[in-house]
Amino acid sequence: MDLTSQLRGLYAPGVAYEIATPERPIPEMVLEVASRYPERAAIDFFARQLTYAELAQEMRRCAGALHQAGVRPGDRVALIMPNCPQHAVAVLGTMLLGAVVVEHNPLAPEGELEGEYARHGARVTIAWSKTLEKLTFLGRGHTTFSMDLTTALPTASRLALKLPVKAARDKREQLSSPRPSWARSWTRAMRSATPWQGNCPSTMDDVALLIHTGGTTGVPKAAALTHANLSANVEQSIAWVPVLHEGAEVFYCILPLFHAFGFTIGFLAGLRLGATIAMFPKFDTAMVLAAQRRLPCTFFLGVPPMYERLLAAAEGTNVDLSSIHFSLSGAMPLSASLADQWEQATGGLMIEGYGMTEASPIILGSPLASSRARGALGIPFPSTQVKIVDPENPSREVTEGEVGELIARGPQVFSGYWNQDDETAEVFTQDGWLRTGDLVQVRDGFIYMADRRKEMINSSGFNVYPSQVEEAVRSMPGVLDVAAIGVPAGESGEDVVAAVVLEAGASVTLTDLRKWAEKSLAHYALPRQIVVMTELPRSQLGKVMRKKVREQIMGAQAAATDAVAGAREAVAGAREAVAGAREAVSEKVAEARDAASEAMAGARESMSEKVAEAREAASEAVAGTRGAVSDAVAGARESVSEAVAGVRGALNDEQPRPVTDEQVDSSDAPEQALEH
Structure with a gap:
């Protein structure tokens, strides 16, 4: 017995192994439901509702507006909006015209959006006015419609937003932005459009939707899902819960339409059942609990963090969750304790699903039976075959209990990525099975994620x-x-x-x-x-x-490594600077020593010269002195000799001799002596 047949033995009672192949493209399915439940509310948005008859009229008007803008079958129409009535109408109107819906995350950065546009080449965009500032890269030849989210609100809410108070202004700024001159008003285009009265020209094998995904390789791609893919997964999901009632359910569409889980199960499956779909522009516990008081949910679609936060928010309030008969959780593992808490709070059953965008998205689910296993990915949906193979050799199936890669095939599996043949080839085995890239194993009859x-x-x-x-x-x-x-x-x-x-x-x-x-x-x-x-x-x-997480940690480690390297470089630089300073000081000291030596040598030479000069001067002085002394002595001697000679002469002149008559009287001698 092959693995698929073995696992089908755990199906809940009433669930068929195979589903009938859908034969109508999605817009025709919606129009048929609208003909059966024309007065039933199809879309609920903060208590403002569109009936199925009004939804059918709006989708035809949307198709007419797009046709007037030049959209033709096979063209791509890009949608960048949160969940809202305009989004629902734009999806169905685009498909009714035979064009391809291209979903985008309105919170995506400009660079990501530009890359996605480069892949799909849409020439028409309907975008929430708050996202237009990120679309300036769209050049001439591209038609951009600006969608004002406030026009979908109830009249009282719209009037409240016009009040001249700060709270109203702040709320308006959160919900809408002024329309730039290069964008056209979507509200005006819808009002002036002639409703499209033709049938959908698409075949079941035509592409209906492009959803962006990283896939199994992480490389951004646009998964191309056909009308057959999407319709098959809708029928598989409804068959999995055979107790759902047409024309009586209330679906909460909280997961965004740019995600396959929200698009197929939260939106299309709800329409297929004629359910009332309450749309939420974002996940907010107060918003959801307020809706639960007003319009109790019967089928809830979410991810584990949503369930956890709703349980915490509902605790201690009078909000009754018992209307929720069935809940579906996906995208990540759901703990057994959280599943039990949710089932206790609602009294309903929790279904765990597993899938990927390339499978529209659901492949496996836990059965609505007592045999279900908490924490398991589940068992294959109707008309779905699975194998667990050696990831290095997909042609070899592993033994029971051995870990291997899950591969699958079924009507919900896409045929490839948009204009990316190489990436498409990588995701399929040679015999056409979808490689999920997930490692799983079978335990006790259920598939578990490794x-x-x-x-x-x-x-x-x-x-x-x-x-x-x-x-x-x-x-x-x-x-x-x-x-x-x-x-x-x-x-x-x-x-x-x-x-x-x-x-x-x-x-x-x-x-x-x-x-x-x-x-x-x-x-x-x-x-x-x-x-x-x-x-x-x-x-x-x-x-x-x-x-x-890995990028952040690796980035932090790289930054730390760079910082350490930088610090080491700084230390090395400082050391080089110190060495350079030491070298410079050594050079200066050497120069100073040389200068000092030269100065000393110069001083010594100068002193020697000065001493020699002094000695020479002294010698000259001494010689001069000696000459002067000699001259003086000679002069003195000569003077002495002359004096001596004079004395001697004087002495000779003073010898006695006879007095004559000429001698004067002695009384006159003093006067004469004075005269002489």
């Missing part, structure tokens, strides 16, 4: 599944959330890193974490690093984005 193949960690040659590490760490006291990733570790492959979010006041060391986790993990799977984060990056659906 992990994403591309996220598997290679630790010392051993395969480590992030989900197993996360499950072990998440149960540790003080840990609120965790993501396990691998980072390069040289020859040993990768180190397991646990990125954790802790409770307020909690403290967890790597030693504590390893000691806790070793009870359930092999030694090679134990984290070698722990990184504490304030929050983990999540997709708009609340799914932890391990790739983003």
Whole structure:
């Protein structure tokens, strides 16, 4: 017995193995439902409702407006809007004209949107006015319609927004922006359009929808889903819950239409059943609980974080959740405790689904039977075949209990990515099975997730599944959330890193974490690093984005490495500067010494010269002195000699001799002596 036949033995009573092949394109299906339930509310938006008859009229008017804008069968029409009535009408009107709907995330950055437009080449866009500032890259030849979200609100709400008070102004700014001159008014285009009266020209094999996805490789792509793909998954989902009642259900469409889960199950399946679809522009617990009081939900579609937050918000209030008979959770694992809490609060059943955009999206689901297993991905939907194969050799099926890659085929599986043949070839086996890229195993008759193949960690040659590490760490006291990733570790492959979010006041060391986790993990799977984060990056659906976690951690480590390298360079530079300074000081000291030596030598030479000059001067002075002395002595001697001679002469003149008559009287002698 093959695996599919084995797993079908766990189907709930009343669920058929195969579904009838849908034969009408989606717009024709909606028009047929509208003919059966014309007065039933089709769309509810904050209590303003469109009946199925009004929805049919609006989708024809939309097709007419697009036709007047030049849209023809096969053309792509880009939609960039939150969930709202205008979005629903634009989807159905585009498809009615035979054109292809291209969904975009209105919160996507400009660069991402520009890349998506480059892939699909749409020439017409209907965009929420708040997103237009990110579409300036659209050149001439592109028709852009600006959608004002406030026009879909009830009259009282629209009037309240016009009040000249700050609260009203702030709310208006959140919901709408002025229309730029290069964009056309979608409201005006709808009012002036002639309703399209023709039938949908599309065949079941024509592409109806392009949804962007990273797929199994992470490379951005546009998955092309046909009318047959989408219609098949709608019928499979309805067949899985055979107790749903046509014309009586209330679906809550909270998951965005740019996600396949919300588009196919929350929107198209609701229309197929003639349900009233309450549309929410975003997930907000107060908004959802207010709607639950006014328009109780019967079928709720969400992801685990939504269920968790709604339970917390509803606790202690008088909001009754018992109207919710069935709930479907997907996109990420749902813990058994959360599923039990939700079922206790609602009294209904929780269905876990597994899928991917390339499968429209659901492939597996948990059955509505007592045999269901918490935490399992489930068993294949009707008309869906599955295998578990060796990821390195998809032609070989693994044995029961062995981990392998899940592959699938069925009417919901797409035929390829838009204009990306190489990527399409990579996602299919040679015999046409879709490769999910997920590693799974069969236990007790159910398929369980092991992990994403591309996220598997290679630790010392051993395969480590992030989900197993996360499950072990998440149960540790003080840990609120965790993501396990691998980072390069040289020859040993990768180190397991646990990125954790802790409770307020909690403290967890790597030693504590390893000691806790070793009870359930092999030694090679134990984290070698722990990184504490304030929050983990999540997709708009609340799914932890391990790739983003890894990028953040690797980026932080690279920045730290760069900082250390920079510090080392700075230290090396400082050392070079010190060495240079020392060298400069040494040179200056040497120069100073040389200068001093030269100065000393010069001084010595100068002193020698001065001394010689002094000596010479002294010698000259001494010689001069000696000459002067000699001259003086000679002069003195001569003077003395002359004096002596004079004395001698005088003495000779004073010898006695006889007095004559000429001698005068002695009394006159003094006078004469004075005269002489």
